[in-house]
Amino acid sequence: MTWWSVIRFLHVLGAALWVGGQLAVSLILLPLARRLLDAERRAAVLSAVGRRFGLFTVTAFLPLQLVTGVAMAAHKGVTWTSLAQPGYGRILAAKLLLFCAVMLTAGLHGWASGTGRPAAARALATAALVGSLGVVLLATALPGT
């Protein structure tokens, strides 16, 4: 148990909150909202949830993940060259790329739901959710230190 364990704990906690939050919203909140609320209130509630989640993402989640992630990478001696090499580096690189794609998709989701494109927003939200599960998969595939 070192300070690095704490950093890793924060990194994993952030991921759990973000991915778990998305899962909870899609698997529990959305079906309930569809069943219990009329169209107007549903829209209001869901857009409020979306805004709050977006705010959390930008102010807490992204900074936390970037700081802890970069720190751990530096500690492990990851270099730009080593990111391209098979094994640890390449898995990490794939994870980072997928994470960027997921962030992009999530951002587009916010834009689509803000500009009244419900179908596109739903597709993008699902894609972001599945992609973030993929990020978790790749994170677990990273060889332990």
Next chain:
Amino acid sequence: MGPVTVTIGKKGDTEPPPPRASWHLRANAIVVAWIALAIAAAVSPGVLPAPRWLVIHVFLLGAVTTAIVIWSEHFAAALLRVGAPERRWSITRLATLNAATVAVLYGVAVGPWPVAAAGAAAVVGVVVWHATVLAGMLKRALPGPFGHVIGWYLAAAGALAVGGALGGLLAAHVGNGPMYERLHAAHAETNLFGWVALTVLGTLFTLWPTVLRARLSPLTRRCSRLALRLAVAGLGLMLPSLLLGLRWVAVAGLAVYLAAAAVALTPLAETLRRRRPHTGAAWTLGAGVAWFGIALITDLVLVAIRTADDLPAALEPLLPLVLAGFAAQVLLGSLMHLLPAVLGGGPARFKQNAALLERGWPYRLAAANLGVPLLSLPVPEPLGLLGWALVLAPAVAFVALAVTALLLARHPQGRVSPAPLGVVVGCLLTAAAVAVAMSGGAGSARLDVVPGAQRTVEVTLAAMRVRPAVVNAPSGARLTLRVTNADAQRHDLRLSTGDRTPMLAPGETAVLKLAPLAGPVEGACTVAGHKAAGMTMRIVPAPAAASAESSYAGHSQHMGHAGMDLSGTAGTGQPSIARPEATALDPGAPMSAGWTPYDATLKPAAGGKEHRVEIRVKETDLEVAPGVRRRMWTFDGSVPGPTLRGRVGDVFVVTFVNDGTIGHGIDFHAGAVAPDGPMRTIDPGQRLTYRFRADRAGAWLYHCSTMPMSLHIANGMYGAVVIDPPDLPTVDREFVLVQGELYLGRPDQDDLGSRILEGRPDGWMFNGTAAGYDHAPLTAEAGERVRIWVVAGGPGTGTAFHVVGVPFDTVYKEGAYLLKRGDPGGAQVLDLAPAQGGFAELVFPEPGHYPFVDHTMPRAEAGAHGLFAVSAP
């Protein structure tokens, strides 16, 4: 007689899709998914186990059988004009069928055989249930012009009941040698020409005119009745004669069946004369039927010229004809015609879907029908590959079109529903990322550097190995080595160029920038003894690398042909070969994914005085050291064989079956019998019953009794019999460890015998894997009393069994206690000569990792090593 129209849920644009269409939609999506899986299985040979078997069964049992159950029920309801059977039971049948199919595929490919046998039984059960439903519908229906079709479906189901049961027997390894071959032949012929072909023929009577948009031939009913009788008679004659090996009766049965097919196809030909096919569906169906005829005649010829015992091998070229030519084309042709109706959405949408599914059909048709003969004829390798490409490409195209149509189906405006689209996009992103992540050989022992400017190579030092051990780089490459010590002790790396790292503490990293590569570079750790233990590496410049590559590739190909794989990347599908030298074991390397250790836990003796066991000789590919697979001769598929346990006076009745390819015998040290009869060598396919009473306690060896025994034992044919001494106290945990020597190479390799005679094993194993329990430690809790039974399998060496960190307080060796609990003394080693056995007891004082070793240290370092992971109570 009017034309037959099959209408499924064609409704106006404004109405929501009716439930029937949605049910059919989902059901057919399963069929399309199975076709996609079959394609995936076909293009990934070598990755999945039993690829050819898997392709055949994913396609025929998954796609074709599911389609038959869905559509024969639908046609029966439509033709008899009775209501469809209750939906939830149809769904139950379909779900059970699919679960059973998965069980069969899993059971045969990877799992234990009872899973496969249970799956086969469930498949048969579902089809019998399905037939009962169809018969009920026939009984309820008013007499009509199409009742004869149901007879075909019932006969087909009967055939599957028999063929599926035979498949279950095959999965359960019933029958050896010739009997197995006959079962196999009967299974294949009954399912293909009974279940699949009878259903197809019955359906074509009405489907073929519908597809051609022609009137039904007036000959239909009469021909159908006559053909069905002939077909059933033919199959009825063929099946028992194949089982009994009566070749000419089987030929007669096939001839009768051929006549039946000719009669059944007569009305179809008559329809064809009146109306030419004009759609992709019609042409594809027609091509499928044509291949059916060709396959049938080929089959007749093959059965006539081959004996029943080598029939399955002889029927190989028939498979592409039946699978790709007949079954696949009939299935795809039918779906091309039926799916647009199922997809619903009104006449405009129907036309759109039909056009979508038939897109480019002449090319698809041409490709598939060019591919089939390439697959079945003995053509050179590249043409065979071309055949696969030609057959699979149209199937891929169909799956893509069908998936598009299915995705579009829910939205009459032609919009794809957002959630599935999102899932697809997310999965594709993830799959792409995983593909990037997995590319290149992670942690492999060899690295190929492509030509280019600079390159950093990650080098790790751990477990007495340098990884990668071989780096192939082009001459002139400027390499930078990032050397990390990932071990628990200090190492360094010194290269023949003079470059060297400082002595690295655990976790430390050093960087070596090398001069442009001019010649081979050798490297090693300079700590005393580490180089000899295997801590070496080599950097090989390009031309030399190329020749090393080709010689090693030839080597491994040769071994692969004999069913053995020495490469460290066995089963991972990576092209690069990881092991630099054929005789070096790397105990620290990871075990391959999917490896499971031999279960060392020893269960208490079963109750009763008599124990009945069956032990089969099997030739099995096992992982004998980390990343090293080798074909072993085994008792029941594992090394050591199953551990038998009983009490003094118990009787063991062992049925010994030789499923191997050469003669074997068995010798149980635990019993007293005249060796003449029970220890005789039996040939492949034979069985013998070996009965002995274990009158004396001890840890006993059993082994193959065929000469040369050293070879048979070295190849894995040994196991343990544990007979408890009277009043043996119970303990918290009991383990059994059988130590054996490891010789790399094929079981029949030329130099193996001499290496055994000279006593030069490549390693030592506990329970069949060198250092296996380093990777899958045995578990216990602090304070628990643990008893470890040890048997020395040999063939040439015994053991000095020792657990690091804890003295033994009880030692029992060869029928007597050397030390008893409560004695003031302790023991450090349980020493056993080859074939001796005993046990030792200890109590782990505190949590931690306690290695167990053969304290003959060279053996411990060459694999006779494992770990106890002791946790807090």
